[in-house]
Amino acid sequence: MKKVAIVGGGITGLCSAYYLVKEGFQVTIVDKGNIIDGASFINAGIVTPSHFVPIAEPGMINQGIKWMFNSSSPLYIKPRWDTEFFKWAWYFKKASTKKKVDKAIPVLVDLNLRSRDLYLEILDSLDFEFHMEKKGLLMVYKTEKNQDHESKLAEKGKELGLEVSVLDNKGIKEIEPGFKDNILGGVHYQCDSHGTPNVFMSNLKRWLEAHGVQFILEEKVDGFEVAGNTILSLKTSSERVEADEFLLASGGWTTAISKQLGLNIPIQGGKGYSMDISRNINIKLPAILTEAKVAVTPMQNFTRFAGTMELSGNNTKIKRNRVETIAAAASDFYRDLTLTEEEKESAVSGLRPISPDGLPFIGKSSQYKNLNVAAGHAMMGWSLGPITGKLLTEIIAKHTPSVSLDPFILERFK
Secondary structure (H helix, E strand, O other): OOEEEEEOOOHHHHHHHHHHHHOOOEEEEEEOOOOOOOHHHHOOOEEOOOOOOOOOOOOHHHHHHHHOOOOOOOEEEOOOOOHHHHHHHHHHHHHOOHHHHHHHHHHHHHHHHHHHHHHHHHHHHOOOOOOEEOOOEEEEEOOHHHHHHHHHHHHHHHHOOOOEEEEEHHHHHHHOOOEOOOOOEEEEEOOOEEEOHHHHHHHHHHHHHHOOOEEEEOOOOOEEEEEOOEEEEEEOOOOEEEOOEEEEOOHHHHHHHHHOOOOOOOOEEEEEEEEEEOOOOOOOOOEEEOOOOEEEEEOOOOEEEEEEEEEOOOOOOOOHHHHHHHHHHHHHHEOOOOOOHHHHHOOEEEEEEEOOOOOOEEEEOOOOOOEEEEEOEHHHHHHHHHHHHHHHHHHHOOOOOOOOOHHHOOOOOO
């Protein structure tokens, strides 16, 4: 039985392990934490065919510069001297063209639709229980500027074959009565689904353990043993893990780990925040509050408010003003809703791994015949977990990949 060592126990690593086990591989997962928190647990839980525009869209750099000195803005870039960030920002700027964005859009739609269907397949398999519903996603706006922007995206979504409806204030309040009267309207993407990430992650981990997956937790990868173009093992402070194939699915830490092998895979950690509200606030549908860029998701026994993008290095420090921004958005959009001090104190953060062009890195290294990478999914990590895991299994098992891997090539930022 061939052995695969996976570095990273987030959604990508666990979904890859799931499909590898199904294919008959023996899997070991190494993670620097204990797989109970982080972006894979605290995200908004939305499977998003609707999010077909990559983060590296034209104008985003200029907007980021404008917001740089406002630490409560939806996108905050902390001023700092960091050569890896400077390189990443240069790649981001080069990727932020209409031509490149237009080329990426159908790729992201296809990946998201396939991944949504795989979530439902896993649910139907009864391998393990988790929460997943297909009620769609509301993109809600209060300003004419955002109304114009979202309406144009809705037309593009229709062209791409997505189920989309544009609603006025009355239409929005018919399906979600809790919104305030000052909402101009919104776009309902019926194609989207949502679930509860921490339930999925915990139950999948238990299934993997029951099916022989070994977990080496709270161990950082210190290096690799290499012979020519073959990796023989990875090393932690107390373990040496041999395998036939290796997979880096280490999120925002992929850049540092891959540098140990002489590779350039530029990824920045984009910090996001979330708060779980356990009391009944009667929110029925997932929504993005577009002016604030805050996601609201009714999950299993609670409602999650999540949002912001903070590029400040790989840390999980909580900035109170960013928490207040999310809480203010809740009150701005929903009637009679004020988050309590206790709810705001419960805020947690996680790092989304962001590639410079908004497309993930998925594939096999050209320098090492048994090294594979799956990272850089930005805000779509949860959404694209199953399809990424399936693609990596197809690569490692030497099957024809179910989608073209050309857009995700590892060496595209030489």
